[in-house]
Amino acid sequence: VAAAFVVAGFAMQTLPASAQGKPRPAQQQAVPEETELDQIELTQKHIDGFIATQKEITPITAKLKGNAQPSKQMMAQMEGVAKKNGFKDFDEFGDVGSNIGLIFSGIDPQTKKYDPDNLIKQEIARVNDDKKIPAAQKKKILADLQQAAKSVPALKFPASAELVAKNYD
Numbered sequence: 001v002a003a004a005f006v007v008a009g010f011a012m013q014t015l016p017a018s019a020q021g022k023p024r025p026a027q028q029q030a031v032p033e034e035t036e037l038d039q040i041e042l043t044q045k046h047i048d049g050f051i052a053t054q055k056e057i058t059p060i061t062a063k064l065k066g067n068a069q070p071s072k073q074m075m076a077q078m079e080g081v082a083k084k085n086g087f088k089d090f091d092e093f094g095d096v097g098s099n100i101g102l103i104f105s106g107i108d109p110q111t112k113k114y115d116p117d118n119l120i121k122q123e124i125a126r127v128n129d130d131k132k133i134p135a136a137q138k139k140k141i142l143a144d145l146q147q148a149a150k151s152v153p154a155l156k157f158p159a160s161a162e163l164v165a166k167n168y169d
Helices: 002-012 044-061 072-084 090-104 116-129 135-150 158-166
Strands: none
Touching: 044 072, 044 090, 044 158, 072 090, 090 158, 116 135
């Protein structure tokens, strides 16, 4: 599960914000597209607004079954919630969420420091040491982790990582 979370976190950087409006379960891996995430300099206002919006949107999206798309009414509700919490629109909320997700996935839960390279190395070691994982599955997980290690983006705004880490819990 941790491997999937790390891989999914780095894969999120390549998805358009509109595709990321609904949070993805940690176990589900994203398929990267060729579009890169536009990194933004996060502020405490972004983080507070994201948390507040996410709390209000969760009950709305909980009504969706499977991979169903939200109705126009649901989208209007979510747009209103995003605006109420300081975002220009729902797409801006998605952009902020994507940036937070990118950084969050690279924060070591023990140290609360942004260190995606070390996290991936630790996960590779855990997978290699786990004798319960079938060989074929282990090979796939390790390949995904190696790909994630190669695709860790440089942060344009290192202060954003400090801010997300500060709000980690």
